[in-house]
Amino acid sequence: MKYSVVIVDDHTLLSQAIGAMVDTFDKFKVLYTCKNGRELTERFSESESQIPDVVLMDINMPIMNGIETTEWINKNHPKVNVMALSVEDTDATILKMLKAGAVGYLLKDTEKRVLEQALVEVVENGFFHTKNVTNLLLQSISGNSKRDIEFKENEITFMKLACTELTYKEIADRMCLSPKTIDGYRDVLFTKLNVKNRVGLVMYAIKNKIYTP
Incomplete structure (x- = not known):
């Protein structure tokens, strides 16, 4: 296909x-x-x-x-x-x-x-x-500091994995969770961080040192 x-x-x-x-x-x-x-x-x-x-x-x-x-x-x-x-x-x-x-x-x-x-x-x-x-985004992205938002342990794990080349399905397999559960983590984080897509999530994680490339 x-x-x-x-x-x-x-x-x-x-x-x-x-x-x-x-x-x-x-x-x-x-x-x-x-x-x-x-x-x-x-x-x-x-x-x-x-x-x-x-x-x-x-x-x-x-x-x-x-x-x-x-x-x-x-x-x-x-x-x-x-x-x-x-x-x-x-x-x-x-x-x-x-x-x-x-x-x-x-x-x-x-x-x-x-x-x-x-x-x-x-x-x-x-x-x-x-x-x-990527450099342009890192220089310009705005948002709340990590200290202002509370994350669950699985949300942190998901964010770190979302910063890699893994697909959402592969992230689900890595975390031993269903794809539907992973979709739920994604949607919750999009709302918490006020971002529209995976790009915004990755940039937030890098800026706030949740993930280090």
């Missing part, structure tokens, strides 16, 4: 080229492409079959841009992984996209092998970040 990918980009030729590239990857297939966020929300509303595993999202688009669309997806379809694919490389834009709920950020001049690696890590681990983006 291949993971499904949707590409959102207002440049038709470019989105077709990216789609053709993704279709060559062993684990992925392109479901469809959209020209803007509004078109994507309409496709999502048609049926469950139109909702992919991953969305490759441009940022500067007419009608509904990438940041607005990512926020909408995160609110209405939180299980869909959004990875930014853009020419925008300013710190402010990257942070806005990540805070909107994107689990990865790549530039459009990224090599083919890096894009494939990023897609694999996003579906298996829940996030992908280059070293530069």
Whole structure:
């Protein structure tokens, strides 16, 4: 079974080229492409079959841009992984996209092998970040101090394991718990820490020295 990918980009030729590239990857297939966020929300509303595993999202688009669309997806379809694919490389834009709920950020001049690696890590681990983006997040992430929040022992263990390359299922196996229980820990921590995805959880754990890379 291949993971499904949707590409959102207002440049038709470019989105077709990216789609053709993704279709060559062993684990992925392109479901469809959209020209803007509004078109994507309409496709999502048609049926469950139109909702992919991953969305490759441009940022500067007419009608509904990438940041607005990512926020909408995160609110209405939180299980869909959004990875930014853009020419925008300013710190402010990257942070806005990540805070909107994107689990990865790549530039459009990224090599083919890096894009494939990023897609694999996003579906298996829940996030992908280059070293530069990770450093940017560490410098900017805000939140409560660890001393202000009480964690149960299993929540601490889960956070540490979430900072590794283990999938949620593998974390469940490591902790000898059911995947449903692990999902519960994840959701509780997202609420406690006021983060939207695994990226925010990892950054919090690193910043507060719960996990040391």
